[in-house]
Amino acid sequence: MPLDQPLFPASGRTMVRGACPHDCPDTCALHVTVENGRAVKVEGDPGHPTTNGVLCTKVARYLERTYSEARVLHPLQRIGKKGESKFRRISWDAALDAIATRFTAIAASTDGPEAIVPYSYAGTMGLLQYGSMDRRFFHKLGASLLDRTICATAGKAGYAATIGASIGIDMEEFENARLILIWGSNPIVSNLHLWSRIQEAKRRGARLIAIDPYRSQTAEKCHLHLALLPGTDAALALGVMHVLIGENLIDCDYIDRYTLGFEQLKVRVRDYAPQRVAQITGLAAEQIVELARDYGTIRPAAIRLNYGMQRHAGGGMAIRTVACLPALVGAWRDPAGGALLSSSGAYPVNGAALERPDLIWNAPRTINMSTIGNALVDADDPPIRALFVYNSNPVAVAPESARVVAGFAREDLFCVVHDVFLTDTADYADIVLPATTQLEHVDIHSSYGHLYALANNAAIAPLGEAKPNTEVFRLLAARMGFEEPCFRESDEEMARNAFLTDHPRARGLSWDTLKEKGWQRLNVPSPFAPFAHGNFPTPSGKCEFYSQTLANQGLDPLPTFIPPRESAASDPALARKYPLAMLSPPARNALNSTFANLPVFLDAEKTPSLDIHPADAASRGISDGERVRVFNDRGAMIAAARVTDKARPGVVVALSIWWRKLSPDGTNANMLTGQGLTDMGRAATFYDVLVEVQRA
Ligand SMILES: Nc1nc2c(c(=O)[nH]1)N[C@H]1C(S)=C(S)[C@@H](COP(=O)(O)OP(=O)(O)OC[C@H]3O[C@@H](n4cnc5c(=O)[nH]c(N)nc54)[C@H](O)[C@@H]3O)O[C@H]1N2
Numbered sequence: 001m002p003l004d005q006p007l008f009p010a011s012g013r014t015m016v017r018g019a020c021p022h023d024c025p026d027t028c029a030l031h032v033t034v035e036n037g038r039a040v041k042v043e044g045d046p047g048h049p050t051t052n053g054v055l056c057t058k059v060a061r062y063l064e065r066t067y068s069e070a071r072v073l074h075p076l077q078r079i080g081k082k083g084e085s086k087f088r089r090i091s092w093d094a095a096l097d098a099i100a101t102r103f104t105a106i107a108a109s110t111d112g113p114e115a116i117v118p119y120s121y122a123g124t125m126g127l128l129q130y131g132s133m134d135r136r137f138f139h140k141l142g143a144s145l146l147d148r149t150i151c152a153t154a155g156k157a158g159y160a161a162t163i164g165a166s167i168g169i170d171m172e173e174f175e176n177a178r179l180i181l182i183w184g185s186n187p188i189v190s191n192l193h194l195w196s197r198i199q200e201a202k203r204r205g206a207r208l209i210a211i212d213p214y215r216s217q218t219a220e221k222c223h224l225h226l227a228l229l230p231g232t233d234a235a236l237a238l239g240v241m242h243v244l245i246g247e248n249l250i251d252c253d254y255i256d257r258y259t260l261g262f263e264q265l266k267v268r269v270r271d272y273a274p275q276r277v278a279q280i281t282g283l284a285a286e287q288i289v290e291l292a293r294d295y296g297t298i299r300p301a302a303i304r305l306n307y308g309m310q311r312h313a314g315g316g317m318a319i320r321t322v323a324c325l326p327a328l329v330g331a332w333r334d335p336a337g338g339a340l341l342s343s344s345g346a347y348p349v350n351g352a353a354l355e356r357p358d359l360i361w362n363a364p365r366t367i368n369m370s371t372i373g374n375a376l377v378d379a380d381d382p383p384i385r386a387l388f389v390y391n392s393n394p395v396a397v398a399p400e401s402a403r404v405v406a407g408f409a410r411e412d413l414f415c416v417v418h419d420v421f422l423t424d425t426a427d428y429a430d431i432v433l434p435a436t437t438q439l440e441h442v443d444i445h446s447s448y449g450h451l452y453a454l455a456n457n458a459a460i461a462p463l464g465e466a467k468p469n470t471e472v473f474r475l476l477a478a479r480m481g482f483e484e485p486c487f488r489e490s491d492e493e494m495a496r497n498a499f500l501t502d503h504p505r506a507r508g509l510s511w512d513t514l515k516e517k518g519w520q521r522l523n524v525p526s527p528f529a530p531f532a533h534g535n536f537p538t539p540s541g542k543c544e545f546y547s548q549t550l551a552n553q554g555l556d557p558l559p560t561f562i563p564p565r566e567s568a569a570s571d572p573a574l575a576r577k578y579p580l581a582m583l584s585p586p587a588r589n590a591l592n593s594t595f596a597n598l599p600v601f602l603d604a605e606k607t608p609s610l611d612i613h614p615a616d617a618a619s620r621g622i623s624d625g626e627r628v629r630v631f632n633d634r635g636a637m638i639a640a641a642r643v644t645d646k647a648r649p650g651v652v653v654a655l656s657i658w659w660r661k662l663s664p665d666g667t668n669a670n671m672l673t674g675q676g677l678t679d680m681g682r683a684a685t686f687y688d689v690l691v692e693v694q695r696a
């Protein structure tokens with residue numbers, strides 16, 4: 001099979017190199033087999049070190065997504081009421097004219113262009129289709145900016161306050177660790193290729209400890225599972241530090257050379273004796289001491305911390321506090337020691353070239369995507385008149401659905417949705433535009449799990465009249481009369497400039513090589529031990545136990561514990577009314593709400609469920625399999641109870657994210673979640689939720 005392919009090989013059998021675009025740290029390298037213009041197989045690249053020839057079930061069945069009967073293949077115009085999902089087919093010309101006419105009128109009105117808001121996230125993570133021509137378009141238009149906070153900004157800010165940037169252990173090193181703490185992370189579900197490395201470490205004798213309120217599929221397979229109460233991770237980490245310092249299990253040389261603020265930290269952790277931490281976390285004091293002794297004595301010690309713990313009011317501080325641990329024991333000295341939250345900070349992405357922030361001319365306001373419900377209903381300076389949604393499904397994924405739906409249902413809101421399917425959000429659109437899947441467009445990728453750049457070549461021609469994001473905004477820019485040359489750049493041209501190729505880590509990266517080979521490792525040493533000799537990208541160059549940056553923002557400069565907003569500690573009256581904490585982490589066979597309309601998800605997951613501990617079920621007269629109503633002041637949903645001790649007492653778990661319209665009662669877990677934000681990063685607090693459950 002020839003490896004170099006023309007754009008859209010039309011005849012014969014070819015193999016096209018691609019990259020998985022989904023919001024997953026693994027960013028797998030793909031081999032797509034195309035026969036006479038039709039993709040017939042999608043496989044993992046056996047030569048790519050982290051993919052290792054293996055794809056998750058969702059993407060192994062990617063052809064079911066690309067060739068699904070349910071795809072939107074033509075532009076549509078709404079003919080029913082908002083939310084009814086009644087449309088008629090229109091031409092691209094008519095659709096683009098309608099959008100340009102409406103945007104021009106709004107921009108010229110007293111409300112001005114800020115009344116237009118883009119809404120996008122990571123439906124695709126390719127640098128071009130995620131954010132390039134679209135950003136240029138909205139900047140030139142003068143639209144409101146969007147604060148993209150729905151996933152990772154709290155953790156990113158917390159980690160940056162301590163370490164300086166999103167850089168950590170190379171995931172390929174995990175197999176060499178002797179102790180692995182899997183902290184607020186469920187890699188079997190959400191980071192499969194890291195799990196392979198962790199399993200290899202286990203085979204070689206490593207000890208695995210899961211720290212998670214839920215006995216996830218991953219926690220099941222660890223030697224020890226510490227089921228702490230949600231949102232109490234910072235307290236646990238401070239308790240571990242208390243023991244490490246008290247028992248002198250620390251690396252004084254590393255601390256002296258490469259950290260800042262140890263003396264203050266020492267004073268702070270005095271408040272976190274194991275007995276007190278046990279009360280906060282719901283763990284036993286002995287478990288905290290044992291964890292600290294393991295962590296202080298076993299080398300190399302790796303921490304995979306992930307986003308589970310940051311979706312709480314104190315989420316930024318929780319990540320920051322855990323991120324202090326490796327420097328205390330000198331774990332960063334080993335390539336397989338330290339912590340990994342995200343590797344995205346290793347990539348020198350040329351954001352200025354891709355997104356062209358220099359086109360902004362009007363100092364526009366910023367709308368936070370995590371509070372889109374409130375913004376659509378309440379914003380008045382100016383009100384939101386038009387919303388353009390792409391790469392996202394906010395009606396299903398944004399918190400506090402009742403408010404989100406009320407906003408999207410506004411008859412005076414002009415809403416455009418560009419997507420592959422008629423999602424819950426598309427049902428509220430005035431105009432729906434058909435999007436291509438990854439097999440039908442070009443892109444270039446970074447990753448937030450490994451250290452390779454990847455190319456995605458187009459394998460097949462777009463189905464129906466589908467168009468990539470870049471092309472839609474190119475066409476709209478032309479319609480709006482935007483004349484800068486950047487609005488005529490091709491995807492290839494943008495891909496060529498996507499990385500800062502004069503940056504040391506991007507040295508040798510070229511689009512031509514990537515296209516041909518599929519992937520290339522960043523120019524980082526192997527083995528990679530980024531902080532073995534300090535060199536933290538913080539203002540001080542050290543690991544900052546004390547952060548002046550946080551102090552300047554009015555935050556506690558030292559690690560501390562901030563209890564969940566919805567907990568007995570913060571709001572006892574609420575906790576009496578709604579005694580159960582609800583988590584809604586990813587289900588294995590969906591990717592957020594992507595794939596959740598396809599057989600791969602629906603056959604496996606069947607119906608929305610709620611895991612509840614036998615004691616909590618018994619006191620409510622709930623038996624296994626029974627329909628239950630989960631509710632709080634914001635709303636309610638129906639789910640099938642699964643009575644199981646996977647959920648610890650006091651915690652219920654609704655694996656997500658279901659499409660509302662495919663659920664028995666037309667809702668999902670975001671009926672219960674709220675729009676409160678995190679301490680850092682202005683992020684959503686999806687797992688900081690109290691509910692009550694009763695038989696339906
Ligand atoms: N199959 C699949 N893979 C995915 C996704 C998907 O939807 N499906 N989503 C992708 C995306 S967008 C993201 S951001 C990542 C998320 O991937 P992860 O970071 O792994 O995130 P979560 O599943 O949110 O949380 C992981 C675990 O954290 C636990 N948890 C919840 N609250 C707390 C807490 O307060 N403390 C601790 N210690 N643990 C807590 C949950 O019970 C869960 O088991 O996964 C990506 N990968």
Ligand SMILES: Nc1nc2c(c(=O)[nH]1)N[C@H]1C(S)=C(S)[C@@H](COP(=O)(O)OP(=O)(O)OC[C@H]3O[C@@H](n4cnc5c(=O)[nH]c(N)nc54)[C@H](O)[C@@H]3O)O[C@H]1N2
Nearest residue numbers: 121122123124151390391392393397418435584592593594
């Ligand atoms: N209750 C609860 N809610 C959550 C979470 C949770 O754990 N619990 N997790 C949160 C997290 S971590 C995240 S990241 C968000 C995710 O929220 P979103 O980023 O909105 O992710 P998806 O639900 O996967 O929706 C992405 C949409 O983009 C579309 N798409 C894919 N490729 C393209 C393309 O090339 N062009 C266009 N135009 N569209 C495309 C897909 O078909 C899909 O409909 O959800 C958050 N919401």
Ligand code: SF4
Nearest residue numbers: 020024027028056059
């Ligand atoms: S979703 Fe993740 S594990 Fe699955 S193919 Fe894509 S990158 Fe790989």
Ligand SMILES: [Mo]
Nearest residue numbers: 023150151152
């Ligand atoms: Mo996410």
